[in-house]
Every structure is written in C-alpha cells, then in structure tokens.
Amino acid sequence: MNGWIKTNVPAQVHEILLREGIIEDPTIWGKTEACLWVAEKDWIYKHSFTCPAPGKKAYLHFKGLDTLVDIYLNGKHLAYHNDMYVPIRLDVTGQLEEENSLILHFHSPFEFIKNLQLPEAWIGKIRPSRLIRKNEQDFTDYLGAKPYFTRIGIHEPIFLEIIDELELLETDISIRLLDGYRQGVIKFTVSGSGFVEGSLLGFSVTAPNRRIITEHSQFIRCASDGVWSQECELTVDNPQLWWPRGYGEQPLYEVTVSAIVNGEVKDTDVRSIGFREAVMVSPFEFIINQKPVKLWGAQSAPLQGITHCWDNEQSNKLLDMLENCNMNAQRIWGGANKYGDGFYEEADRRGILIWQEFFHDYGMYPDTSEYRDLCKKEAEHQVKRLKHHPSILFWCGGNECFMGAEFVLPGEAYIGGEIFLEDYKEVCETLDPDRYYHINSPYGGAYSNDPLQGDTHSYTNTWYVPGADYPIMIAEEIRTSPPSVKSFVRFMGEERAWPAEYKGMITSKDKYPWPDTWTERTSAFGWTKIPPIELFYDSDSLESAVYKFGAAHGYYLRKVLENNRRGKPADNPDGARVCQGHFVCRWNDSWPVIYGSMIDYYGEPYIPYYAVKRAYEPLLLTFDVQNFIYLWIVNDSSEDVEGTLYMKLFNPNTNEYVQEIKKSVRVASGQSNLITNLNEFKQFSRTYILHAYLVDENGEIISRTNDFVDIEKHMRFPEAKxxxxxxxxxxxxxxxxxxxxxxxxxxxxxxxxxxxxxxxxxxxxxxxxxxxxxxxxxxxxxxxxxxxxxxxxxxxxxxx
Missing domain, CATH: 2.60.40.10 (Immunoglobulins)
Structure with missing residues (x-):
C-alpha cells in the first residue's frame, strides 16, 4: 500500500482498508487474524480546509478519536489525546489561515503497551491494555473476533467552530415536579464566553403540540475574563407526564437556550426533556410517577465489530425489535462503545428506560491519580451530555469489575476501586443528585454477585448461587446457542457447520457439546454456558442440532423469566414479588459468533428472542409445574385486568380437549397472583398438553399460554397441517x-x-x-x- 487513500470521516482504518480491497472481510473465519497488522501500525489522517474567517475566535472540535493521537495544525503540534470516550476541543484562534492542513497521527496501541512498565503490584491483576482509555473489547475475543480486533482512527465527526461574538459553552438542565405534579420546574445553568453590551440569554419551552408555552430573557452579565455563568428557572403548569413504555405516553417538551446580540441569535442549544419522577424505594424497586415499574429488557453489545462509528439506522432497527420483544428497558453495558445521541432521543420517544454504565468491564483497574482523572472526566462528560433525557433511569460504574476480580483473584485486595466507590459516585451525586448511582453490576450483599441484596449475573450453569431462584434483579441472563440455520451456514459454511464425520452424540470422551468446528466461533467458554439440551431429542443433522440448542435456550429463558415475573413461590402467594426486573444477555451480536444473543450478526432473531418476547408480555399467564401444577397471572400492564380464565387439558394423541376449568379472575396492575392449582384434573397422562387463555368482557383473548408436564424428549408430536x-x-x-x-x-x-x-x-x-x-x-x-x-x-x- 503506497500513498494516501481518499475517504470521508468519521471512518476508522479497517473499514477504509476493507472498502479499498486492501484487507479481506474480517468477519470471515481466519481473516481477523490476517489483519492484526493494521493496529500494529501508526496511521495518519490528513485534511486540507479553508477558513472563512481566519481572524475570528475559532476551535477545532474532535468528537471522537480512537485513541492515542497527536494533532497537528499547519505543521504545529496542538495536542495529544488519549481517551476515545471524550471529545477534545482545541482553541485555534490566530492559528488559522485561508488554507489549512490538519494532520492526525494515530499511534499503535500495541507499541504503547510494549513500552509500558507496570508496577509490580499490578502484574497479573491489571491488563496492560487498561492503561489506554479505549474499548476493552478491542483486545479480547469476547464479542467473537478471533483472536481479537483492535480498531483505530476517527469514529465521530470533527467540526471547525467559528465564534461570532458569543458562544454557549455548557447548558445544565435540571427538572423537578412539584405540587402533586401540577407544576414542573426547569432549572437552567448556562455558561458561555464573549460579551457585547446589551446581549441577552433567551430561554423558551415548547410543548409537545409545538406551541411555545413559556419564555424568558435576561441580560448577560460578563465576568472580567469574558466567561460567564447564569441561571434561570421556568415553570410549566400541569405538565404532561412522561411514562415508560407500556405505562402511558411519552410527551416531550423542547427547551431552547439562545445567546442573542441585537436581535440576532449567535448560538443556541436545543434539548428534548420529559417530566417524570423516578424514585428507588429499595434496591432496584423503582416507582415512576407513583406507579411501580419493573424492568424487563436486554443488555446490549456494540452495534458492529469492525468500527466504533455509530450507526443510527442500525440502532433504530434494534430498538424496533426491542419494542416487538415487549421490553421496556435496555442496559448499556460497560464493555460497549459510547452510544450516539440519536439512541437516547429514540429511547425518550419510545419510553425505553436506560441502565447506563460507564466504560469499564471485568476485573481491576489502575489506581493512579492520572488514570482516575481521565475516568472522572469521562463520567462528567457522560452525565452532562445525557442527564436531561427522561429515559436515563440510573447510572452504573461498570460491568463485573468487582465480580471479575472475585472470580479470578479470590481474596485479593481490589485495585482501582476508588474509581467506582468514590469518583463516579461523587460525579453523579454532584451533577445528577436525583438519579441513583449503582457502584457496579453486579454489586451488593455478602459478595458482588449476591442475588439476595443486589443485582446478579446468572452464572448458575457453572456456579452454585444461593438464592438464585428469586433474585432482586438479574442484570445478565445468558445461555449459549447458535443462530438460525440460514445465518449459521452463511458465516460457517455447510461443511464446518455440520462436519460429515460428526454423529451428534455427546459422550464422556467429547470435550464439547457440539462439533469442534463450532468452538472456533464461540468465546468466553460459551460451551460451558449451554442451555438444558438434555431435555430435547439428540441431533442427527445441522437442522436438528440448531433446533435442539435454540429450543433449549428458549425453554431455559422462558422458565427463568416466568419464575422471575411471578417473583415468589407458590407456598407464599400473598408475599411481595422479590424480583424487580430481568435483562437477557446479550441483545445483539457484533461479530458472527455462537453465544447468547437474541439477535445475530445479520440482524436475525431466533427461538430465544421469541421465547423472551412471550415471557415479557405485560399480561402473562404462566404454569408452574412442580409437586402441584399452579396457574398464575402476572399483570405488569398499567391497568387492572379482569375476565374469564379457561384452563384445559389437551390430548394430542386423540386430538381433543379432555378436561376444562373455568374461573372469573381480576388482577390489579403490578400484581402477580396465584389463581389456582390444577388438582381438579386429578391424575393424567404426561403426554397431555396444558392450555390456558384469558377472555375479556368483549370475548377477546387477551393472554394465552400452553406448557408440557414432561420434557420434550419424551413427547411424540403429531404431523400437523x-x-x-x-x-x-x-x-x-x-x-x-x-x-x-x-x-x-x-x-x-x-x-x-x-x-x-x-x-x-x-x-x-x-x-x-x-x-x-x-x-x-x-x-x-x-x-x-x-x-x-x-x-x-x-x-x-x-x-x-
């Protein structure tokens, strides 16, 4: 490769090289390793541009640079930047000419790591890559890249900002509800620079119907250094309340701040806000607008593997699928990228509650003051950037930082804990005191993953976890299965997807529960996280193997979710619901991989996705098959529900219903009610199928379910037409x-x-x-x- 490559930005190096045919598609098996050299090199972006007003105050604003980069303007070194999560804005007043040259020199992170000298106390405890404030997944195979895939380059836009007399530097917006929600108060704290005699700050609030309902202006009072800060409060009478999805509408108000000179707007800041009150009355028990709301959602992964650049269209498709899956919440995982503004705007519009983590994942972190300052700067940027969104429910320090250390280094003192226990806590309490800050996920109790006092990640496949049946909050629920046959064959090829010599048997001599070729495409010991495939028929073909794993995955999630939704055992039907929410892991795939996602690399859902969709239905009928068979109704809709409940036994061999129970029921919003046991059916064949449905006063079926009393492997199903x-x-x-x-x-x-x-x-x-x-x-x-x-x-x- 010689010379320069023309490109548009934002675009990172790998996607540019792929477009030019210099590297092959890294999602193809073996091609990821073939392009490791890319991040082992330095890369230079060069751009020539004209400046319309060279003499005016000006800034170069870099929204996202990944990661170790020297910035040069017209041959002069401006800055060194070392954090992909925060922008850098450089004052270039007096340095611009009519024609300018901007150079960004990105340094290989591996050269940086090679020259590191870690303190002895860190060796074996802190990964050297953590000294770079860069996505940790760029150095691991967890998301599916083998052996890893390290991105580099420009991942967000770059702006030349010319200042015309005045500019707004920062707008802080706080919202509160008073007088029984009859009054909404918006507090603005605005800072800016520049001053012209008689200049004004204008404030306005536009209602959801697009009418301005209140506005105010005040003179700008300039400080001696030209930087100023002022406050303003505006009141909205009888504001429309913003509700989470499924509980009401999502009316959004638009607030505008303008810097004005002689009637001309010189700078403006426009935000959408919503009026809502969220209170956590006990761990993860949220009351929103005085209504209990439980969180049913998923934990996301980066949208794509080859780039950190944000794709709003892809994000919106995933949000469409999230809504179709009956979810009202999404957990933004600490191992993910920084999500684009468009995502949070869509979450506001759709009523999706966001569990927002800072960018840390699994294990210990450096504890130097320099590193802590970088992290604190990131948190301040994130909180200021996002706090006005009604969809942000709470902040979280990161993913599995303490739990990971407990797993890998039991008994060792945690290094870097001050970041989560002190720094982030201080940032959130100072900048956004009305929102809950969660130290880490999981965190709380006798150990980090204790389901009895904090949130928990479902490691019950490999660990015994006391109290796992009725946790307070499951922040991750993962089991491994391949995607659908069409997706699997697309990225594996038919020969590797089902090797000719493979017989589908699992014996004591087999290391893996599937063909060895599958292990090449999994990560994070995915073969140890399989669902209960033993409950399903042995496989003798690719189609039957994919079904076995997918159906077992769906079965496992259904049973866990329905149990969590019920939230209490049958011997305590009048007790409180213990579980306050549940997040499946993962939501999406960044690479073609066999793991636990609901949606594969090609955007295709499979059996687990639809099992979760049905288990998350706001009005849920659920059989609890144990020593007795119970039927429950869980009502997580916003309204009380009543109707006629039919419970039936179906004999698939004779193709007829053989028994029926009919019962009038009423279930209040937010309640989980044990309706009855099925003892009236007495004993019956395990081949029979349980069926129940709820009919409203108009004769419409508003909920239905069916279930088995034996495992699928013992059942014989008819050839239905x-x-x-x-x-x-x-x-x-x-x-x-x-x-x-x-x-x-x-x-x-x-x-x-x-x-x-x-x-x-x-x-x-x-x-x-x-x-x-x-x-x-x-x-x-x-x-x-x-x-x-x-x-x-x-x-x-x-x-x-």
Missing amino acids: LSMEINGDTVKLTTDQFARSIELQGDNEGDEFGWLFEDNYFDLLPGETKQVKILGKHNKGTITAKAYYSPFASKGEFAR
Missing part, C-alpha cells in the same frame, strides 16, 4: 393438530434475510387462530409456515 391466509401484512394460521414450534420464513426472490415477524416459533392448538404481523424490510415475497416436527409446510404470497 397448517392452514394459512395472508391479508395485507398479516398472516393468519390455524392447525388440524397440535403444532409444535411453528417457524415462519420469508423469501423475496432468494433473499431470506431482513424478514421480521411479530411472533415466531410458537405453538398452536386446534381451534386456535394465530395472527402475526409481517414486519421487516421486505414489501413482497413468499411466506412459509411449518411446525418443527411436521413434514408439511404451508405457503402464501405476501405483498404490502
């Missing part, structure tokens, strides 16, 4: 016999990707009608429906 009708964007299905795990697939002239169905991989009983919306990018195509254990498929043509 489905009937399909497609009307507009809706598929309507019925079945002649019990249909287990009906899969809907779409095909638009050979394109099987980009389809999304409102529901999928669901069971259907005779007499039921299932209607499913067709979502996703396609406007036409062929829809196929097939129950997993049946050879019969039903097809229909779709066109919007």
Whole structure:
C-alpha cells in the first residue's frame, strides 16, 4: 500500500482498508487474524480546509478519536489525546489561515503497551491494555473476533467552530415536579464566553403540540475574563407526564437556550426533556410517577465489530425489535462503545428506560491519580451530555469489575476501586443528585454477585448461587446457542457447520457439546454456558442440532423469566414479588459468533428472542409445574385486568380437549397472583398438553399460554397441517393438530434475510387462530409456515 487513500470521516482504518480491497472481510473465519497488522501500525489522517474567517475566535472540535493521537495544525503540534470516550476541543484562534492542513497521527496501541512498565503490584491483576482509555473489547475475543480486533482512527465527526461574538459553552438542565405534579420546574445553568453590551440569554419551552408555552430573557452579565455563568428557572403548569413504555405516553417538551446580540441569535442549544419522577424505594424497586415499574429488557453489545462509528439506522432497527420483544428497558453495558445521541432521543420517544454504565468491564483497574482523572472526566462528560433525557433511569460504574476480580483473584485486595466507590459516585451525586448511582453490576450483599441484596449475573450453569431462584434483579441472563440455520451456514459454511464425520452424540470422551468446528466461533467458554439440551431429542443433522440448542435456550429463558415475573413461590402467594426486573444477555451480536444473543450478526432473531418476547408480555399467564401444577397471572400492564380464565387439558394423541376449568379472575396492575392449582384434573397422562387463555368482557383473548408436564424428549408430536391466509401484512394460521414450534420464513426472490415477524416459533392448538404481523424490510415475497416436527409446510404470497 503506497500513498494516501481518499475517504470521508468519521471512518476508522479497517473499514477504509476493507472498502479499498486492501484487507479481506474480517468477519470471515481466519481473516481477523490476517489483519492484526493494521493496529500494529501508526496511521495518519490528513485534511486540507479553508477558513472563512481566519481572524475570528475559532476551535477545532474532535468528537471522537480512537485513541492515542497527536494533532497537528499547519505543521504545529496542538495536542495529544488519549481517551476515545471524550471529545477534545482545541482553541485555534490566530492559528488559522485561508488554507489549512490538519494532520492526525494515530499511534499503535500495541507499541504503547510494549513500552509500558507496570508496577509490580499490578502484574497479573491489571491488563496492560487498561492503561489506554479505549474499548476493552478491542483486545479480547469476547464479542467473537478471533483472536481479537483492535480498531483505530476517527469514529465521530470533527467540526471547525467559528465564534461570532458569543458562544454557549455548557447548558445544565435540571427538572423537578412539584405540587402533586401540577407544576414542573426547569432549572437552567448556562455558561458561555464573549460579551457585547446589551446581549441577552433567551430561554423558551415548547410543548409537545409545538406551541411555545413559556419564555424568558435576561441580560448577560460578563465576568472580567469574558466567561460567564447564569441561571434561570421556568415553570410549566400541569405538565404532561412522561411514562415508560407500556405505562402511558411519552410527551416531550423542547427547551431552547439562545445567546442573542441585537436581535440576532449567535448560538443556541436545543434539548428534548420529559417530566417524570423516578424514585428507588429499595434496591432496584423503582416507582415512576407513583406507579411501580419493573424492568424487563436486554443488555446490549456494540452495534458492529469492525468500527466504533455509530450507526443510527442500525440502532433504530434494534430498538424496533426491542419494542416487538415487549421490553421496556435496555442496559448499556460497560464493555460497549459510547452510544450516539440519536439512541437516547429514540429511547425518550419510545419510553425505553436506560441502565447506563460507564466504560469499564471485568476485573481491576489502575489506581493512579492520572488514570482516575481521565475516568472522572469521562463520567462528567457522560452525565452532562445525557442527564436531561427522561429515559436515563440510573447510572452504573461498570460491568463485573468487582465480580471479575472475585472470580479470578479470590481474596485479593481490589485495585482501582476508588474509581467506582468514590469518583463516579461523587460525579453523579454532584451533577445528577436525583438519579441513583449503582457502584457496579453486579454489586451488593455478602459478595458482588449476591442475588439476595443486589443485582446478579446468572452464572448458575457453572456456579452454585444461593438464592438464585428469586433474585432482586438479574442484570445478565445468558445461555449459549447458535443462530438460525440460514445465518449459521452463511458465516460457517455447510461443511464446518455440520462436519460429515460428526454423529451428534455427546459422550464422556467429547470435550464439547457440539462439533469442534463450532468452538472456533464461540468465546468466553460459551460451551460451558449451554442451555438444558438434555431435555430435547439428540441431533442427527445441522437442522436438528440448531433446533435442539435454540429450543433449549428458549425453554431455559422462558422458565427463568416466568419464575422471575411471578417473583415468589407458590407456598407464599400473598408475599411481595422479590424480583424487580430481568435483562437477557446479550441483545445483539457484533461479530458472527455462537453465544447468547437474541439477535445475530445479520440482524436475525431466533427461538430465544421469541421465547423472551412471550415471557415479557405485560399480561402473562404462566404454569408452574412442580409437586402441584399452579396457574398464575402476572399483570405488569398499567391497568387492572379482569375476565374469564379457561384452563384445559389437551390430548394430542386423540386430538381433543379432555378436561376444562373455568374461573372469573381480576388482577390489579403490578400484581402477580396465584389463581389456582390444577388438582381438579386429578391424575393424567404426561403426554397431555396444558392450555390456558384469558377472555375479556368483549370475548377477546387477551393472554394465552400452553406448557408440557414432561420434557420434550419424551413427547411424540403429531404431523400437523397448517392452514394459512395472508391479508395485507398479516398472516393468519390455524392447525388440524397440535403444532409444535411453528417457524415462519420469508423469501423475496432468494433473499431470506431482513424478514421480521411479530411472533415466531410458537405453538398452536386446534381451534386456535394465530395472527402475526409481517414486519421487516421486505414489501413482497413468499411466506412459509411449518411446525418443527411436521413434514408439511404451508405457503402464501405476501405483498404490502
């Protein structure tokens, strides 16, 4: 490679080289290792630009540089920057000419690490890469890159800012509700620089209907150094309340601050806000606008592996899928990148509550004053940047920092704990005192992962965890399975996805529960985190293996989530619900990988996604099969619910319902009620299928469920034939016999990707009608429906 490559920015080095054909796609097996050299080199970005007003006050504003970079303007060194999470704004007044040259010299992080000399106390405890304030996943294979993938370059825009007399430096907005929510108060603290006699600060509030409802202006009072700071309070009478998704609407007000000279606006800052009150009355028990709200969501990963650049379109698609999955919350993991402003604006509009972590992951951190200052600067930037968003529910110091140290170095004193216990706590209490700050995830209790007093990460597959059945909050719930067959074959290839010599058996001689080739595409010991595949039929093909793992993953998540939603055992039905929320891990894949995500690298959901969707339904019917069989109703909707409940036994062998119980029920909002046991059915065959549904006063089914009393491996399922009708964007299905795990697939002239169905991989009983919306990018195509254990498929043509 010789000479310069023309490019637009933001763009990082790997994506530029891939576009130019200099490296191959690193998501292809073996190609990641082939481009390790990229981050082992230094890289230079050069840009020539004109300045329209060379004599005016000016700044170069770099929103995101990754990571170790020297900045030069017109041959002069301006600054060295060493933190990808914070912007750098450089005063270049008097240094600009009509024609200018900007050079960014990015240094290899590996050269930096090579020259480090760690204190003896850190060796074996703190990874050298942690001395760089850069995404930790750039140095590991956890997200799926093998052996790792280290990004470098410009990942956010660069601005030349010319100041015309006045500028706003910082706008701090605090919002509170008074007088029983009949009054909303917005407090502005605004700093700026520059002064012109008679200049004004203007403040305004625009209601959701786009009408200005209050405004105020005041003269700017200049300090001797030209920097000023002023406050203003505006009141909104009877503000519309912002609610989390599923509890009400999300009215957003627009607040504007303007610096004005002689009637001309010189600078402005516009934000969207929402009026809401959030109080945590006990660990993770949140009351929002005096309504108890539980958190049902997912923990995210970086959107993509090849770049840190933010992709708003991809983010919005994931948010669409999050809403379709009945979630009201998202955990922004400490190992992820900094999320773009567009994400939080969308979360505000959609009512998604955000668990926001600072950028730390697993284990100990440096404790030098210089390092702590960098981290504190990051936290201050994040809090100031995001605190006005009603979607931000609370702050968190990072992911598994204390727990990771306890796992790897039990009994050792934690290094760097002051960052979380003191520095971040001080930042949050000073800048955003009305929001909860959580030390770390997990944290609290006798040990970091104690489910009885804090949040917990589900390591119950490899660890015995006392109290894991009814935790206060599950911040991560992970089990491993491959994606759907089409995605799996796409990134593995048919030969590696199912080697010809593999028989599908798991014996004492087998190191892994799957073909050895699968292990190449997993990480973080994913083979130890498998779901209960022993409950499902042995596999003799790729399709049956993918189903076994996916169905087991879905089964595991369903059972855990339904238990958490119930939140208490059957022997204490009148007790309080213990579990305040649950987050599946992970939400999305950054690389093609076999791990625990709900959505794969290509944006395709599979069985676990839809199992979670049904388990997160606000109104949940759930069987609890143990010594007795119980039926519960969990109502996490915003309204009380009443209706007629039908509980039935279905015999799949004779294709008929054999018993029925009918009961009138009422369940208040926020309640989990044990409705009845099924002792009235007496003893019955384990081949029978449990079925229940709730009908409202209009005769509409508002919730339904079915379950087994034996494991799937013992069941024998009929060869169901489905009937399909497609009307507009809706598929309507019925079945002649019990249909287990009906899969809907779409095909638009050979394109099987980009389809999304409102529901999928669901069971259907005779007499039921299932209607499913067709979502996703396609406007036409062929829809196929097939129950997993049946050879019969039903097809229909779709066109919007």
